[in-house]
Amino acid sequence: xxxxxxxxxxxxxxxxxxxxxxxxxxxxxxxxxxxxxxxxxxxxxxxxxxxxxxxxxxxxxxxxxxxxxxxxxxxxxxxxxxxxxxxxxxxxxxxxxxxxxxxxxxxxxxxxxxxxxxxxxxxxxxxxxxxxxxxxxxxxxxxxxxxxxxxxxxxxxxxxxxxxxxxxxxxxxxxxxxxxxxxxxxxxxxxxxxxxxxxxxxxxxxxxxxxxxxxxxxxxxxxxxxxxxxxxxx
Amino acid sequence: xxxxxxxxxxxxxxxxxxxxxxxxxxxxxxxxxxxxxxxxxxxxxxxxxxxxxxxxxxxxxxxxxxxxxxxxxxxxxxxxxxxxxxxxxxxxxxxxxxxxxxxxxxxxxxxxxxxxxxxxxxxxxxxxxxxxxxxxxxxxxxxxxxxxxxxxxxxxxxxxxxxxxxxxxxxxxxxxxxxxxxxxxxxxxxxxxxxxxxxxxxxxxxxxxxxxxxxxxxxxxxxxxxxxxxxxxxxxxxxxxxxxxxxxxxxxxxxxxxxxxxxxxxxxxxxxxxxxxxxxxxxxxxxxxxxxxxxx
Numbered sequence: 001x002x003x004x005x006x007x008x009x010x011x012x013x014x015x016x017x018x019x020x021x022x023x024x025x026x027x028x029x030x031x032x033x034x035x036x037x038x039x040x041x042x043x044x045x046x047x048x049x050x051x052x053x054x055x056x057x058x059x060x061x062x063x064x065x066x067x068x069x070x071x072x073x074x075x076x077x078x079x080x081x082x083x084x085x086x087x088x089x090x091x092x093x094x095x096x097x098x099x100x101x102x103x104x105x106x107x108x109x110x111x112x113x114x115x116x117x118x119x120x121x122x123x124x125x126x127x128x129x130x131x132x133x134x135x136x137x138x139x140x141x142x143x144x145x146x147x148x149x150x151x152x153x154x155x156x157x158x159x160x161x162x163x164x165x166x167x168x169x170x171x172x173x174x175x176x177x178x179x180x181x182x183x184x185x186x187x188x189x190x191x192x193x194x195x196x197x198x199x200x201x202x203x204x205x206x207x208x209x210x211x212x213x214x215x216x217x218x219x220x221x222x223x224x225x226x227x228x229x230x231x232x233x234x
Numbered sequence: 235x236x237x238x239x240x241x242x243x244x245x246x247x248x249x250x251x252x253x254x255x256x257x258x259x260x261x262x263x264x265x266x267x268x269x270x271x272x273x274x275x276x277x278x279x280x281x282x283x284x285x286x287x288x289x290x291x292x293x294x295x296x297x298x299x300x301x302x303x304x305x306x307x308x309x310x311x312x313x314x315x316x317x318x319x320x321x322x323x324x325x326x327x328x329x330x331x332x333x334x335x336x337x338x339x340x341x342x343x344x345x346x347x348x349x350x351x352x353x354x355x356x357x358x359x360x361x362x363x364x365x366x367x368x369x370x371x372x373x374x375x376x377x378x379x380x381x382x383x384x385x386x387x388x389x390x391x392x393x394x395x396x397x398x399x400x401x402x403x404x405x406x407x408x409x410x411x412x413x414x415x416x417x418x419x420x421x422x423x424x425x426x427x428x429x430x431x432x433x434x435x436x437x438x439x440x441x442x443x444x445x446x447x448x449x450x451x452x453x454x455x456x457x458x459x460x461x462x463x464x465x466x467x468x469x470x471x472x473x474x475x476x477x478x479x480x481x482x483x484x485x486x487x488x489x490x491x492x493x494x495x496x497x498x499x500x501x502x503x504x505x506x507x508x509x510x511x512x513x514x515x516x517x518x519x520x521x522x523x524x525x526x527x528x529x530x
Binding site for chain 2: 031033037048052055056057058061063064065066069072073076077109110112113116119120121122177178179183185186211212216219220226227
């Protein structure tokens with residue numbers, strides 16, 4: 001935990017301000033998308049480094065890959081319903097069951113892998129970051145290992161996280177991607193026009209958590225007990 | 235038509251795409267934008283053929299127009315006033331052109347990504363990431379393999395369930411939904427159990443021990459060395475040109491861009507060559523093939 005804190009501190013206190021400074025002075029303060037993209041990528045670096053440094057076991061790797069793949073397969077299964085996807089719900093379940101760090105990796109990986117099937121674009125890093133962040137928060141908030149969180153609590157968290165965190169960040173990103181200058185008016189327009197999509201997405205997350213959370217968490221708990229997966233490190 | 239750039243070393247492709255994406259995002263000078271947009275559009279046409287025509291005409295052109303119109307509606311800076319909106323705000327030439335330039339950047343980046351999607355297949359990502367981030371690259375490999383495998387397994391489970399009348403195609407909608415959840419539940423259990431066996435098998439074969447090698451089909455050939463040299467040379471010229479400010483343009487309050495000199499012409503040429511590198515490579519391979527055929 002301390003090394004991640006150190007890395008995060010270095011990135012938040014030194015590298016991000018330096019990038020913003022370079023964006024303002026060297027690029028004439030007009031490349032918001034480029035600068036924000038760099039910042040989004042920086043935030044993912046500590047997770048990648050910690051994970052690599054730790055030399056994860058095969059079982060841990062596989063568990064993360066399985067959850068990410070289920071999320072992607074879920075996105076593929078609901079391709080005909082726009083925004084109505086189980087990805088966020090599965091990422092939250094992974095975060096709750098496997099911990100904050102694994103939650104982040106499942107989310108980021110699901111975002112990256114699913115775009116191999118649906119098309120990579122300038123939106124990929126943003127999706128990776130949003131899914132990852134939601135998985136990370138789910139892991140942090142529901143970290144009590146002895147008791148599974150209740151369904152209603154998970155649903156409230158899932159709905160809010162999808163609406164506020166995912167919708168908030170993705171819409172902000174698409175504003176920077178689409179228009180050259182930051183403007184509150186355009187941002188408001190983007191939020192208003194994207195609101196119903198975000199609402200559908202949030203409703204989907206609540207629905208899937210309602211149906212999936214209990215059985216999937218129980219399955220994961222069973223597998224964890226049966227195979228002694230991911231011991232809690234103190 | 236076969237794309238020859240796709241068969242070059244993944245490192246070359248990665249350098250190329252990172253360079254053109256960054257430059258396309260940063261440069262707003264019209265000459266640079268036009269060069270990048272033309273090269274990107276030509277390359278996507280070469281890669282995707284007829285599908286790309288529809289993508290460009292129905293997807294990108296409306297997007298370009300929409301993004302170009304959006305800016306003057308919100309941004310009223312600039313000295314050359316064209317007309318006034320009903321709200322009393324002026325529409326200026328500068329903000330219109332700025333909108334066009336920004337839209338151009340956006341569309342070019344999307345087209346580059348569409349090329350990247352075809353050229354940089356998942357095996358190349360895994361190969362490149364495997365060098366610096368082995369564990370994450372393994373995660374990526376496994377996920378990419380698991381997704382089609384789960385889809386396949388879901389079909390099998392569904393076929394088995396159909397025999398006992400519990401498929402998603404049977405019963406009223408409530409029963410169907412419940413059957414769907416059962417299939418998903420079976421799939422999850424299978425996926426987790428199966429994954430643990432894979433993990434044990436990996437461990438039994440020595441995963442995590444030092445001295446690990448990885449399989450890849452990619453070889454570094456003479457052509458790759460030449461391509462790398464060309465790329466670095468062109469990147470150097472464009473980088474120097476950018477440092478000298480050849481790529482800059484000021485939009486507000488009035489449009490101002492550097493004079494066109496021999497130096498700027500050199501930078502334009504280098505940027506044009508850089509963006510159309512895959513096209514040039516394809517032309518060269520085509521020419522070489524024809525001359526080989528006619529000589530024999």
